[in-house]
Amino acid sequence: MELRQVLEKVLPPNVLPHAPKRFEVVGDILILRLRESLLPYASKIGEAILEETPGVKVVAVRVGAVAGEERVSPLVVVAGEQRTETAHREYGCLFKVDLSKVYFTTKLSFEHQRVASQVRDGETVLNMFSGVGGFSIPIAKRADCRVYSVDLNPYAIRYLEENVRLNRVEGRVIPVLGDAASFTPPVPIDRVLMPLPLKSYSYLDHAARTIKSGGTIHYYDVIVERGGSPIEELKRKVTGRLRELGVEAEVVYGRRMRSIAPRRSLAVLDVKVRAQFWGE
Ligand SMILES: C[S@@+](CC[C@H](N)C(=O)[O-])C[C@H]1O[C@@H](n2cnc3c(N)ncnc32)[C@H](O)[C@@H]1O
Structure with missing residues (x-):
């Protein structure tokens, strides 16, 4: 049309x-x-x-x-x-959503697949802001892994539970209703997802406490385009904060995803944790 x-x-x-x-x-x-x-x-x-x-x-x-x-x-x-309820198919995954009650967008479909393609069998993943499972469901479909999937919106968790059944990934995705900062996974985590661009930075301490040495953090933020290199600035901001938190990390991938307002864009960094010094 x-x-x-x-x-x-x-x-x-x-x-x-x-x-x-x-x-x-x-x-x-x-x-x-x-x-x-x-x-x-x-x-x-x-x-x-x-x-x-x-x-x-x-x-x-x-x-x-x-x-x-x-x-x-x-x-x-x-x-x-x-x-306002519908079922959306994306790369072989089915997402039931009520668009008046939960966050969902088709604009993240590439990113969902990009992250899911990196997950290996046996990993334990923490999705701190899971929504109805945009990342968690494709991850669990591709790998024999566990994905703790936290959201504070009860509707998001209700739809996530339904999407787990619809996509037959019971036991792999574990829905958790609550604030990501209050959820401590029972085991150290191989991969943390932080898809809450406006607030991810303030949850980095929680990610740093849960991630294993050798693990990966998928970090989302908003960058302001005002000349210079905003992705490089973001890399410095995130690795600097992690260092303060006792985590030595290296950004192995960074990308401007899309524009969200004049001179403002969403960006992602994949951050590899090299070593942890907390507790020393
Ligand atoms: C941008 S959406 C996530 C999108 C989802 N990952 C996807 O791919 O479709 C952010 C989600 O974070 C949830 N949220 C916001 N603050 C939170 C918090 N402190 N703890 C847990 N979830 C939170 C919101 O309810 C919302 O569902």
């Missing part, structure tokens, strides 16, 4: 310049962000999209910024079936 062409049919020319250029489809739900000036046209837009996109059963509009600890923004259905 060419969004622009659909919108041209239903919007008066004076508001057309405010029309969205992008949309996201999760399962059979299409999600748009609309400026306030376009809200009066929301259901017209939704109906027109439904006609043009056979697989889509619901059109919904995000009406605020991603907010709160759960990282969910309000969602309003504007056309089609009145529901």
